Amino acid sequence: MKIKVLVVDDSAVMRAVLAEIINGAPDMEVVGSAPDAAVARQKVKDLAPDVMTLDVEMPDMNGLEFLEKVMRLRPMPVVMISSQTAQGSETTLQALELGAVDFVTKPRGSLTGLPPAYVQEIQEKIRTAYSARVRVMRGVPTPSPSPGASALARPGPSSPVATSAWGDRIICIGASTGGTEAIKEVLCHLPENVPGIVMVQHMPEMFTPSFARRLDSLARVIVKEAEQGERILPGHAYLAPGHSHLEIRRSGPGYVCELLQTPPYNRHRPAVDILFNSAAQHARSGAVAALLTGMGKDGAQGMLAMRRAGAWTIGQDQESCVVYGMPREAAQIGGCCEVAPLTQVADRIMAALQAGRRIVAQA
Structure with missing residues (x-):
């Protein structure tokens, strides 16, 4: 039986690229895709995917907000698709706190002719997520204290x-x-x-x-x-x-x-x-x-x-x-x-x- 994957990304091009990568593996298949959280929510119910890939930055409800709802209402393995930016990295770390199993960075430049290593990375992380122990999170991540506040409790030189x-x-x-x-x-x-x-x-x-x-x-x-x-x-x-x-x-x-x-x-x-x-x-x-x-x-x-x-x-x-x-x-x-x-x-x-x-x- 193949791993059923739901691809959630607001970019139609990225959805197509991910579908090609995933369907190219003999042990997994894309059973559906969604451009936003609203469509994804319904497809999670209808298709019961084994693994979901989720874009970090999406319109209306971003990836973090949707992930929090998924992990609270229908916990499942999730692999985040993240941009290689400072803001993207901070958001990805918050997603891991919320229960995402892993993340993949979006490729820079052209999405055609992707390196075999990148294709293999996505496929392997989906396999890993499928076999992972999903952590059920309650609520959103606790806001980080300010650097000044944490420094007060630390030893000086x-x-x-x-x-x-x-x-x-x-x-x-x-x-x-x-x-x-x-x-x-x-x-x-x-x-x-x-x-x-x-x-x-x-x-x-x-x-x-x-x-x-x-x-x-x-x-x-x-x-x-x-x-x-x-x-x-x-x-x-x-x-x-x-x-x-x-x-x-x-x-x-x-x-x-x-x-x-x-x-x-x-x-x-x-x-x-x-x-x-x-x-x-x-x-x-x-x-x-x-x-x-x-x-x-x-x-x-x-x-x-x-x-x-x-x-x-x-x-x-x-x-x-x-x-x-x-x-x-x-x-x-x-x-x-x-x-x-x-x-x-x-x-x-x-x-x-x-x-x-x-x-x-x-x-």
């Missing part, structure tokens, strides 16, 4: 938590599909007095600045995009920019960020394996790692390398993953010291850090 109390400890996090909300859940439950955090989320470069700002407005730690040669400080989280791999390297008693524009690894740049392998080499037992929801196997081998080097490694469990791919691969090859629900990952990170700190103190 002279605060005790900005010292080297954690020694050479570091936290590494990797995620893909469903990861924007998973990373937010973990970061927002970590205290400000934690070791430096380095993170990889599979995401295009236009979206990582918005994602970092959004996390920064919500978490108690300071969140930013990683920069080349930047020192990794306690109480800070560094997100790999969408254009580069992120590694860590030792520098004195701590670590610095290294950005690499080498070819994609595991078909991704940034790749979780690149980060985790560098942590296995340079941080060894000083690291704690969490591998969260995501399609594929990126991060699994790196997590195994970290565990073998003495790091404590945590995999998100199947029940709480949007897509149980990357953590499953890590667990199957023995890369996870433990497996935990998403709501417990932050606590498990802190427990591992406290245990490690006691060991250091006794040495």
Whole structure:
């Protein structure tokens, strides 16, 4: 049985392009299309699609408003079709908060002769959405607090938590599909007095600045995009920019960020394996790692390398993953010291850090 897809986009040309891409796959078909939310609402009822692709920006009722109604009244897997703009990236992140499984950026320029990789990306994300665990959201996303308000609760440069109390400890996090909300859940439950955090989320470069700002407005730690040669400080989280791999390297008693524009690894740049392998080499037992929801196997081998080097490694469990791919691969090859629900990952990170700190103190 083929995956039934409903295409919702105000552009007739884009609807035709998506229909051609989707119908070109042997395991899926477009059962209907709609130019706006009103038509889409009726077709959802009439056609009962398995997956819906949804344009972010539409007339009358935009994609966010329609998505909120769909996820409240008839939850289903949704893949957002987003423009590559700052406004489009912010809206897409809000859509992921509302329960969309994933997003695809609209191609720039001509819609004819699209690269095979783009066609494959759309088809794969529809397949992933079809098998994903749909999160049922109640209500709209909570407005982000102002940067000034969140900064008041943070430690300043002279605060005790900005010292080297954690020694050479570091936290590494990797995620893909469903990861924007998973990373937010973990970061927002970590205290400000934690070791430096380095993170990889599979995401295009236009979206990582918005994602970092959004996390920064919500978490108690300071969140930013990683920069080349930047020192990794306690109480800070560094997100790999969408254009580069992120590694860590030792520098004195701590670590610095290294950005690499080498070819994609595991078909991704940034790749979780690149980060985790560098942590296995340079941080060894000083690291704690969490591998969260995501399609594929990126991060699994790196997590195994970290565990073998003495790091404590945590995999998100199947029940709480949007897509149980990357953590499953890590667990199957023995890369996870433990497996935990998403709501417990932050606590498990802190427990591992406290245990490690006691060991250091006794040495």
